[in-house]
Amino acid sequence: MSDSFDQISQQLKRRHRKSARLKWLSMGALGLAGLFLLWFFTDMLIKGLPAFQQAYVETEISYSEEASTDARQAIDSDLIPIVSRTEIRSIPRLLRNEPDLIGSSETLWLLANSQVDQYLKGQRNKLSDEEIATVDRLVESGQVTQKFNSTFFTQGDSKTAESAGILSAVVGTIMTMIVTLAIAFPIGVMTAIYLEEFAPDNRFTQLIEININNLAAIPSILFGLLGLAIFINFFGVPRSSPLVGGMTLALMTLPVIIISTRTALRSVPESIRHAAFGLGCSRWQVVKDHVLPLAMPGIMTGSIIGLAQAMGETAPLIIVGMVAFIPDVGASFTEAATVMPAQVFTWASEPEKAFVEKTAGGILLLLTILISLNASAVILRKKFERRW
Amino acid sequence: MNSMNSQATVQTPGQSAERVEQQTPAVGQPYTRNSEASHDLSIRVRDLNLWYGKSQALSNISIDLFQKNVTALIGPSGCGKSTFLRCLNRMNDLIPSVNISGLVEMDGRDVNAAKMDEVALRRRVGMVFQKPNPFPKSIYENIAYAPRMHDMVSRKADQDELVEKALRDSGLWNEVKDKLHEPGTSLSGGQQQRLCIARAIAVQPDVILMDEPTSALDPISTATIEDLMDKLKEQFTIVTVTHNMQQAARVADYTAFFHLGEIIEYNDTKVMFSTPAQKKTEDYISGRYG
Numbered sequence: 256m257s258d259s260f261d262q263i264s265q266q267l268k269r270r271h272r273k274s275a276r277l278k279w280l281s282m283g284a285l286g287l288a289g290l291f292l293l294w295f296f297t298d299m300l301i302k303g304l305p306a307f308q309q310a311y312v313e314t315e316i317s318y319s320e321e322a323s324t325d326a327r328q329a330i331d332s333d334l335i336p337i338v339s340r341t342e343i344r345s346i347p348r349l350l351r352n353e354p355d356l357i358g359s360s361e362t363l364w365l366l367a368n369s370q371v372d373q374y375l376k377g378q379r380n381k382l383s384d385e386e387i388a389t390v391d392r393l394v395e396s397g398q399v400t401q402k403f404n405s406t407f408f409t410q411g412d413s414k415t416a417e418s419a420g421i422l423s424a425v426v427g428t429i430m431t432m433i434v435t436l437a438i439a440f441p442i443g444v445m446t447a448i449y450l451e452e453f454a455p456d457n458r459f460t461q462l463i464e465i466n467i468n469n470l471a472a473i474p475s476i477l478f479g480l481l482g483l484a485i486f487i488n489f490f491g492v493p494r495s496s497p498l499v500g501g502m503t504l505a506l507m508t509l510p511v512i513i514i515s516t517r518t519a520l521r522s523v524p525e526s527i528r529h530a531a532f533g534l535g536c537s538r539w540q541v542v543k544d545h546v547l548p549l550a551m552p553g554i555m556t557g558s559i560i561g562l563a564q565a566m567g568e569t570a571p572l573i574i575v576g577m578v579a580f581i582p583d584v585g586a587s588f589t590e591a592a593t594v595m596p597a598q599v600f601t602w603a604s605e606p607e608k609a610f611v612e613k614t615a616g617g618i619l620l621l622l623t624i625l626i627s628l629n630a631s632a633v634i635l636r637k638k639f640e641r642r643w
Numbered sequence: 644m645n646s647m648n649s650q651a652t653v654q655t656p657g658q659s660a661e662r663v664e665q666q667t668p669a670v671g672q673p674y675t676r677n678s679e680a681s682h683d684l685s686i687r688v689r690d691l692n693l694w695y696g697k698s699q700a701l702s703n704i705s706i707d708l709f710q711k712n713v714t715a716l717i718g719p720s721g722c723g724k725s726t727f728l729r730c731l732n733r734m735n736d737l738i739p740s741v742n743i744s745g746l747v748e749m750d751g752r753d754v755n756a757a758k759m760d761e762v763a764l765r766r767r768v769g770m771v772f773q774k775p776n777p778f779p780k781s782i783y784e785n786i787a788y789a790p791r792m793h794d795m796v797s798r799k800a801d802q803d804e805l806v807e808k809a810l811r812d813s814g815l816w817n818e819v820k821d822k823l824h825e826p827g828t829s830l831s832g833g834q835q836q837r838l839c840i841a842r843a844i845a846v847q848p849d850v851i852l853m854d855e856p857t858s859a860l861d862p863i864s865t866a867t868i869e870d871l872m873d874k875l876k877e878q879f880t881i882v883t884v885t886h887n888m889q890q891a892a893r894v895a896d897y898t899a900f901f902h903l904g905e906i907i908e909y910n911d912t913k914v915m916f917s918t919p920a921q922k923k924t925e926d927y928i929s930g931r932y933g
Contacts, residue, residue, distance in 0.1 A: 456739060526776035530839070532737065533770035534789040534846065535762050544788070545778060 306616025309404035310367035317360040323350040339366040369416035369609035416609030427592030434501020443512030471510035479574030495576035495591035504565040515557020519550035552639035559632040691745035715895030722901040732768040769843035775835035777827035813841035833864025853883040
């Protein structure tokens with residue numbers, strides 16, 4: 256006599272309750288993660304968005320004879336504590352380079368002091384009551400206002416918060432990534448092709464395989480030590496340069512590229528290889544003409560993700576000297592440079608309040624680039640996805 | 644057969660294993676009985692043994708395959724017929740654990756010799772697989788790829804001509820002539836398989852191996868392929884593996900019956916299906932096992 260429906264549903268009730276409980280637990284975990292993410296993004300946006308605005312002062316500069324030695328003579332003495340010191344300091348240099356200007360005058364929007372900027376943004380500041388009164392007056396007359404902070408995108412780092420920009424770090428990142436990709440992509444892809452398509456399955460190749468997988472799990476700072484010991488101390492590659500940074504990061508990106516390439520190669524169906532072999536293709540022709548084109552989207556996706564990982568890396572670069580104060584935009588691969596996460600790190604350790612928003616702004620820019628890189632990887636995968 | 648001594652047992656059609664033992668084996672002799680045209684030898688196989696690791700998959704296979712004929716290999720699953728087929732163009736090289744001994748001779752050359760380039764061999768012995776596997780490229784490119792790779796064509800016009808000929812020979816031309824640049828994978832299953840045949844004949848091989856070419860197809864596509872095989876044997880030697888005995892009876896001139904890695908019987912198809920010499924063959928053909 257088998258169980259009736261009632262008996263069966265009695266037993267089922269317990270199972271259904273259990274699955275419902277698990278479902279709620281997993282949804283709760285997802286919700287929590289989403290909440291944290293939302294919190295993080297809102298916090299970053301609130302802190303970082305002001306970095307893209309900066310206070311400017313409309314100032315009349317009179318290029319008098321005295322101004323070429325004492326810049327403070329060039330502008331209204333009331334404005335001196337309000338205008339950025341870097342702006343004032345640049346006047347004598349300008350006059351030395353262009354003596355024709357002496358005697359003339361012009362009205363320009365100059366960067367305001369970071370204290371003024373922080374005051375306008377409602378942050379803590381060190382302005383005296385007198386100076387606050389001046390600023391308030393100037394704001395009313397429209398002589399002090401907040402504008403889009405182009406300095407942030409067109410200048411390198413600076414010790415004065417208002418004129419600190421991220422350009423040198425962006426250029427440094429681009430150069431470093433070019434080196435990383437130029438080294439890691441060909442070596443990684445060729446290694447994966449050899450291991451997947453050519454290598455015999457023996458102890459030796461298994462050992463290599465295990466080591467590659469372990470390489471992906473090594474703390475990244477160790478790669479920095481390796482870079483220091485081998486690239487800088489042994490081969491004499493200039494330290495702090497995008498070249499040595501890129502080489503170090505390439506070591507870190509290699510396993511990611513190798514593993515993703517192997518996965519992509521393995522996903523190409525065996526029947527395609529058989530068809531090609533059956534026609535008399537050599538092994539290399541099978542790979543080059545049939546397997547590689549089909550695996551390319553997967554390889555590209557993996558490489559972009561590896562690159563994005565390398566782009567966000569700071570620890571190994573500390574060791575090879577790329578986390579440093581670099582005010583100039585780099586011009587070559589062998590000159591000292593810094594990268595975006597390193598710039599964020601440098602700013603985060605500045606005591607001045609005005610650097611907090613620079614830090615958050617830098618993070619926002621870095622995140623935007625990383626998210627767009629990852630998005631392009633997803634789009635690439637979706638676009639070329641093939642069903643067999 | 645298992646109890647046989649080390650004497651070479653050559654399977655020429657019309658001779659069952661026992662008969663061979665009694666007679667002097669007609670090694671390499673073209674088989675002409677029951678046939679008006681004299682059939683030239685295409686591939687000669689002697690004492691072929693094959694192991695996957697430690698398990699033996701083929702034992703003492705000796706057989707003559709004749710030019711411009713269809714030879715069908717039949718037998719129950721796992722009897723070694725596909726493995727044997729892959730010995731003929733060395734596709735078994737791709738499996739690392741395979742060991743082979745014995746002779747597979749084509750055009751007076753041992754195909755397993757170290758000097759033999761498997762690429763050259765596969766250029767002369769084409770293959771069609773069980774599941775249609777066109778390259779994910781255009782129909783045109785599917786066919787033009789191999790001749791271009793083998794430097795058979797240099798000018799675009801020659802290439803066009805070759806593609807058209809291969810498609811006409813495989814009976815696909817009228818169906819695809821207006822969409823040569825659409826992907827090969829957009830065709831129906833039967834059309835894809837004929838595309839694979841066209842791809843194989845485009846390099847003008849001597850032999851075409853077919854590994855259950857119709858097992859993934861519907862009956863109408865199967866009939867089309869069978870007709871095609873009948874036409875193609877005017878130009879090519881065809882060796883086909885099939886699970887379907889009716890198909891063997893319909894298309895094959897000769898049939899070899901495999902069982903547990905040995906050839907039990909090899910004969911003219913008509914003879915084999917009407918008066919099989921071996922009890923095992925009779926049992927298999929009449930559907931008692933398989």
